[in-house]
Amino acid sequence: MDKLHEECGLIGIYSKEYQHLGDKLHDALISLQHRGQESAGMAVYHDGVMIHYKNMGLVRDVFDEERLRPFNGNVGIGHVRYSTVGSAERRNAQPLVVEFKAGTMALVHNGNLINAVEIRKKLIDDGFSFTSTSDSEIIIKLIAIHYKSSAIAAIKQTLSEIKGGFALILIMEGKLYGIRDPYALRPLVIGKTPKGDYVLASETVALELLGAEVVREVEKGEIVEIDENGINSTIYDDSKPKSLCGFEFVYFSRPDSDLEGKSVYEARVELGRILARRDKDKYDLVAAVPDSGVPSAIGYAMESNTVLSSVFYKNKYIGRTFIDPTQEQRERMLRLKLSIMKEVVKNKRIVIVDDSIVRGTTMKDLVHDLKKAGAKEVHVRISSPPVKFSCFFGIDTPTKKSLLAANLTEKEIEEYTGADSLRFITTEEFIEGVGLPEEILCKACFTGDYPMEVPKTHNKYVFEKY
Ligand code: SF4
Known part of the structure; x- marks a missing residue:
């Protein structure tokens, strides 16, 4: 994923x-x-x-x-x-x-x-x-x-x-x-x-x-x-x-953990509620990209009074993964991992909620597959701001040129994924949803404002050259 x-x-x-x-x-x-x-x-x-x-x-x-x-x-x-x-x-x-x-x-x-x-x-x-x-x-x-x-x-x-x-x-x-x-x-x-x-x-x-x-x-x-x-x-x-790494609240930490006394689950639900408050349109159903989008999809559904539905079936029995997968291998893995319940999505205007977009390849495939399965409209909502900058503090991040949001505007990402509409949460809304003081959270992968001077690039295999 x-x-x-x-x-x-x-x-x-x-x-x-x-x-x-x-x-x-x-x-x-x-x-x-x-x-x-x-x-x-x-x-x-x-x-x-x-x-x-x-x-x-x-x-x-x-x-x-x-x-x-x-x-x-x-x-x-x-x-x-x-x-x-x-x-x-x-x-x-x-x-x-x-x-x-x-x-x-x-x-x-x-x-x-x-x-x-x-x-x-x-x-x-x-x-x-x-x-x-x-x-x-x-x-x-x-x-x-x-x-x-x-x-x-x-x-x-x-x-x-x-x-x-x-x-x-x-x-x-x-x-x-x-x-x-x-x-x-x-x-x-x-x-x-x-x-x-x-x-x-x-x-x-x-x-x-x-x-x-x-x-x-x-x-x-x-x-x-x-x-x-x-x-x-x-x-x-x-x-x-x-x-403190803000991305712990987006994806890294388990939802049943607390950080700085804040429930990760509740923060994610709140982020979903915030996304829903911005939407004027009403949709037929809301669904999560499993499993990371689930709490925010729940928040979205509660706030907008929209039916929360499972549209993806996740196969848990996938053994093999590819270290540096080709596009073809990635698509194959995604199809093995997530399949769509066609009867649920047919002729529906759907909101799908995920926690983040990094390279954007998965979201593009999911939108394509949902439409192929009969969905009338697919609207994507992301419960974090766009990831535009690499992390140098213990996170495996692609280089900037592979980060979709570092290279495309939000409108261009919407077009790239094929979604009928696509919205990210803003950095201000993210802070509001997490509920901790802004000054104690690292948000550098969204803003580029690193807490310390960082190298120009991150090379995971830097010591393999010795
Ligand atoms: S840049 Fe900051 S917020 Fe982003 S993943 Fe790294 S430590 Fe976390």
Whole structure:
């Protein structure tokens, strides 16, 4: 499907008790699977021993009962990956685990470093070697290099050298660390179970699954250190404005998660209501592009008092996907994945709601197929502003030349897709729908107003050249 892709999902657990953590990490990773489907891994520590395993595939494919059995300990981390720097191969899967001066360290990372090329080049010039082509290895290497006797000092020194949007979870010296970049671009939340175990996760859905209550978000520029005494906080950089990824509300986060205390589902419903308020015409039915358009289609239907109907049947049993699909392969996949219920659409004036348009290829095919199936009119409503700019903070975005809205006006997009009408939500309406103060949200992929200076282009395979 035509989507931006989140890079990764993270989970971390600290318990005072030695216990079987494998099942808990496994379940939490399943709840975060939507954030990355290329690889999965986990590491569990106890008393100087780190057990770890990672491989390509979905969590259910990587970890069966037997594989999970040895994951006993009191500190654990886990990761699901969708690559934004470095190709999709096992050596780039996480956790990354290294032996260093203070024992064994494990790290999971969600995000992108924008100065990774310079740092990696310098380290290679200084004689260091790398085993992966992801930017995450730079972080763990720097922490190991800077470690003298204090974990916090080594982490702080590393954080003063890296730039970008990131959330990190580490196991070091038997403690669990959670870190967010100085803008809080990538999400990370802290939870606590009734038994007193601490949980760090990319999304609140993983906390709920583990029976943990939300304690609070890890703040911008904060390191939280969790051990038997509880949480110790260090603010390493308080100089930057908060800039939480607005696209988490559009697509990345699960609708049953909360961000900054806001329900993602309710924000999406509200965005659908706003789209409906702008429409003067009345249509026969409204339908969602499954599954991402569902909450906003519900909002649209409620606000406009229009029948909400399923017009697409989604086949869940599609195994194979193409890494860089041709147009022909893309169309074939779409037909395998979504089929149209002809009797529902025949002679109807239909509104279809989706969360975003990136390349526009899927929407063009859907409009074409709906009309071919007999729809009288197809009106497209998109619950995010046009995506006109690439993301450099941990999202797999096509280059600007492949972003439809970077190259065509809204009228031209309407013509390109063949829709009878097509409307995006405006940036102002998006902020209204999300319901958080504008100044704490990153909207750079809509506006080009990046919270920090960014490189000219994003090259996912930049380190494959070394
Ligand atoms: S540019 Fe877009 S996708 Fe990237 S962090 Fe900002 S809002 Fe999120």
